[in-house]
Amino acid sequence: MNEYFSRVSYSNNNFKSYLPGWKTDMGMIYILFGPPDDLEVYNDPLSRIYSQRWHYYRINKYFDFIDENGFGD
Template identity: 35%
Template sequence: MKIELPLDEGSVELDLSRGFYFLTSNPESGRGLTISVRDPFFPEVKTADMMGQTIRYITSRTEFEAMTNSDQPRAGIEQFWIDCAGSKEKARELIKVYYNRVREANLYFSHVVPGWKSDRGLIHIVFGNPKKVFQYPNKEVWLYGEEDNVNSLQFTFRKVASPYGEEILALSRDQAYKTDWERAVTSWRNGRIYSE
């Protein structure tokens, strides 16, 4: 929807529902005002809907669809964690760590999208904090393991232009990550908190 606003009227009041908004007087310029309206409890994960969305990284497509389309999604999510952990007590520990990582991703990596949806958020949630972060003018490298160790894992995030004026860091995807990704997801699914 396009809204014309006279600039000499003083102020404008907008009642916006949850979502992402980009206001500009010249769409071709790529410049404007970005407004992100989030849940009142953001960056916390407190609803079954958010718990279900963010668990996508470690579920199969079938599991994800069953949980999110369920009449009782929270019960399905809780059962997923119990099945992974083997007990309610262990499941509580997994839930606490996993959703704390989601909260941290929201705090540190949110921009146009919530942090958990960003590439850095994805890696942070599944792998945990890197041992070292190297920042360069056009990229950021996350190291898991020891420096100068060929068995260490590193993820490279390159700066890319965003249509909303700010640069974002996007993961340089590589088939070489597949084994490490599967190991991390399997760890979570077997009731073990993954961290390098």
């Protein structure tokens, strides 16, 4: 149970936007699966699109988070 609350706290501190961190896409994935095993960051300054790919090798999944509007959400 401590791990769950630790992940919620981390999400609230690191993924908040106009929503609490635990309600964001990144926050929900972080709470469910913990920190990613690997992280790729893509930044295109011309289009102002920022994205991250989180890899979770133990479940053979990855999640893409794309910030198309530049507001961090």
